[in-house]
Amino acid sequence: MRHGEFRHPRLVAVYDAECSWGRDDDWFLAVVGGTPAARVLDLGCGTGRLTLALAAAGHTVAGVDPAGASLDAARAKPGAERVTWIEGTSAVLADRVFDVAVLTSHVAQFFVADDEWARTLADLARALVPGGLLAFDTRDPADRRWERWNPVESRRRVVLPGGEVVRAWTRAHAAAGGRVDLTHHYRFGDGEELLSSATLRFRTEQELRGSLRAAGFAVQRIDGGWGGEPVGRGDGEFLVLAQRQ
Structure with missing residues (x-):
């Protein structure tokens, strides 16, 4: 998605x-x-x-x-x-x-x-x-932020208002011409896993x-x-x- x-x-x-x-x-x-x-x-x-x-x-x-x-x-x-x-x-x-x-x-x-x-x-x-x-x-593209978008460094725990815990991480797939493709992963307490993809421009x-x-x-x-x-x-x-x- x-x-x-x-x-x-x-x-x-x-x-x-x-x-x-x-x-x-x-x-x-x-x-x-x-x-x-x-x-x-x-x-x-x-x-x-x-x-x-x-x-x-x-x-x-x-x-x-x-x-x-x-x-x-x-x-x-x-x-x-x-x-x-x-x-x-x-x-x-x-x-x-x-x-x-x-x-x-x-x-x-x-x-x-x-x-x-x-x-x-x-x-x-x-x-x-x-x-x-x-x-x-x-x-700033010189900071190369996308290199830290990996399952280890980007892994995080999000607590929703009702107390549900969501495990999330981000993976960058490609970086070329100032464009970076990435996917966010979300794993919910009930086992559902949803993915969100995007492309970002670093000017x-x-x-x-x-x-x-x-x-x-x-x-x-x-x-x-x-x-x-x-x-x-x-x-x-x-x-x-x-x-x-």
Whole structure:
């Protein structure tokens, strides 16, 4: 199953339990907080962890995601009525309605093909007001994160709200041309095993800067870690802030 952790209700519950609040959420919340009472787009909002926190902080927030099962989980959470939830892609966005747009949890890497990434950036530029801010995270290919996606180093134990324990691990199958194919394995307490496959794109800093410039963005900064470390000396990340021209 492709992207099962976003589309299969049982895997959505695992994803939601596994992906708790972290340093990345703190970073995005602080970035958006630089624009008080902002109109915010959370593209690829998933089950709404950050989306809901942004709304609770006083922003006007729209959460957009193509996965209906993830949005169902988001809508069921406390405070969900504060958010406008939209099932779809960046193509559905209206023109010049947001002050800030965020793509979190490495959503940017799911846009594998260059033309798809270019269309998404163009849609984001269209949806932001002039001077609007775009913030996203994507992994630095120099960190070679995929080499740690194997049944030993990636093995983990996820406890669901009802107490069920799920055993999970990830295996990367191939890495070429900036593309990495991987499969997530989930084994439930009742013996059911579900698989979720994906392909992620690892773009270099030069590729990111070029694509943003072509879409009408000016890069403000790119950090390598959640504490503001320079590229290559942080957490193996590219944390990108760009402004719509």
